[in-house]
Amino acid sequence: MSQKLRDYLRLFPIVSVMGSRQSGKTTFVKSELAGWKYFDLEKQSDYNRIASDIEYFLENYGNNCIIDEAQVLPELFPALRSYVDRKNKKVKIVLLGSVNPLLVKNISESLAGRIGFVELAPFTYNEIAGPRGVKIDIEKFWLCGGYPEPLSWRLQDHLVWTENYIKTFIEKDVLKYYQPSLANNQMHKLLVMLANTHAKLWNASEIASSFGISYHTVNTYIDILEKHFLVRRLLPYYANVGKRMVKHNKIYFRDTGILHSFLGINSIESLRTSPYRGFSFEG
Numbered sequence: 001m002s003q004k005l006r007d008y009l010r011l012f013p014i015v016s017v018m019g020s021r022q023s024g025k026t027t028f029v030k031s032e033l034a035g036w037k038y039f040d041l042e043k044q045s046d047y048n049r050i051a052s053d054i055e056y057f058l059e060n061y062g063n064n065c066i067i068d069e070a071q072v073l074p075e076l077f078p079a080l081r082s083y084v085d086r087k088n089k090k091v092k093i094v095l096l097g098s099v100n101p102l103l104v105k106n107i108s109e110s111l112a113g114r115i116g117f118v119e120l121a122p123f124t125y126n127e128i129a130g131p132r133g134v135k136i137d138i139e140k141f142w143l144c145g146g147y148p149e150p151l152s153w154r155l156q157d158h159l160v161w162t163e164n165y166i167k168t169f170i171e172k173d174v175l176k177y178y179q180p181s182l183a184n185n186q187m188h189k190l191l192v193m194l195a196n197t198h199a200k201l202w203n204a205s206e207i208a209s210s211f212g213i214s215y216h217t218v219n220t221y222i223d224i225l226e227k228h229f230l231v232r233r234l235l236p237y238y239a240n241v242g243k244r245m246v247k248h249n250k251i252y253f254r255d256t257g258i259l260h261s262f263l264g265i266n267s268i269e270s271l272r273t274s275p276y277r278g279f280s281f282e283g
Contacts (some may be wrong), residue, residue, distance in 0.1 A: 002032055004118055005032055006032075008118060009092055009117035011031055011116060012114065013084040013087075013091050013092060013114055014080060014092075014093045014095060014114055015092075015095070015115065015118060016094075016096075016115055016116070016118070017029055017094060017095070017096050017097075017120055018099075018100055018117060018119050018120065018121040018229070019122075019232065020098055020229035020254070020255075021165070021168070021173075021228075022149060022165065023122050023161070023229070024228065026096060026118060029066055029094055029096060033094065036064045037064060037065045037066065038065075038066045039061075039065070039067050039068065040069060041067065041068060042068070042072060044155070045271075047072065048120070050067075050073065051073055054075060055083070058080070059083075062083055062091055062093060062279075063087075063091045063092060064092055064240070065092075065093050065114065066094045066096065067094070067095050067096065068096040069096065069097060069098065070095040070096065070097050071104065071107070073097070080093065080110070080221075081110050084114050089114065092102070096117075098228060100226070100228075102140060104227065120145045121146075122146035122148070122255050124146060125138060125141050125142075125146075127146075128141065128146070128151070129246065139268050139271070139272075140268065142256055142271065142280070142281070143256070143257070143260060143267070143271050144162075144256075144257045144260075145255040145257025145259075145260075146255060146256075146257070147161075147165075147255065149161070150162075152205040155267070158257070159261070159266055162258060162261045163261060165169050166258065166262075169228070170184060170187050170188060170215075171184065174224060174228075175187070183215055190207070190218075190221060191225075193207055194207070194251060195253060196224075198252060198253055198259055198279050198280065198283055199279035199280075199282045199283045200250065200279065201249075201252055202233075203248065220250065229254055230254060231252060232251075232252050233250070233251055234249055234250045234252060235249045236248070240254075250280070252283040253283060256283070259280060259283070260280065263276055266278075
């Protein structure tokens with residue numbers, strides 16, 4: 001991953017490091033680019049400093065600059081395009097974000113050809129337990145998932161962390177930015193229902209009927225969850241591309257710890273005996 005970041009910085013004036021909250025983006029980039037200027041748009045003072053005059057900020061602080069949670073300020077992206085073009089692309093900027101820019105239209109269109117994307121997901125088991133890794137029980141890793149911060153914690157503390165992560169995600173990312181028609185408790189219920197369909201053929205109409213909403217609305221929520229790296233879609237493979245688009249796909253939670261929290265799987269023993277263990281392992 002370190003080499004990929006440096007290769008992309010050689011190829012592009014702007015590199016976006018994407019990933020879910022708490023996946024380790026900030027720690028990774030700061031350690032790789034020590035000495036670069038760092039700004040966090042979720043910090044009010046940094047937000048005000050940049051938003052008050054974006055062009056002035058870029059002219060004075062833009063080169064060798066890291067901007068965290070860049071999606072918070074959509075006006076930044078057209079200004080970045082003008083800035084890097086004005087500098088003949090001889091500047092280097094790293095954007096960090098917990099919303100997938102490839103799925104956000106204004107970001108992709110503003111910076112097309114000027115930006116490279118690096119995705120930083122939670123750890124895989126091989127990354128943790130590789131030749132220079134640490135000893136970790138594979139069942140515990142499967143149960144708890146790969147988010148870095150709580151990885152070495154006691155199981156009970158990890159479960160508390162996961163519950164609070166989900167609460168923060170719903171309130172800070174979904175309800176704050178998208179103002180969906182579902183209330184907080186309904187959004188949690190929707191996520192529980194999604195967990196029950198993990199790795200199974202996806203049928204939005206079945207979910208929609210449970211909430212009295214259209215399947216289009218349900219798919220909109222899936223788009224939101226995918227943008228925030230909570231889930232991913234897997235399309236069926238057919239040689240005929242048209243068939244891939246119309247056949248049922250599958251929805252997977254990207255982290256097993258988050259999935260198991262929604263399924264009420266809170267111990268290795270309950271994971272071993274759960275009817276969902278096969279679906280969980282598949283994802």
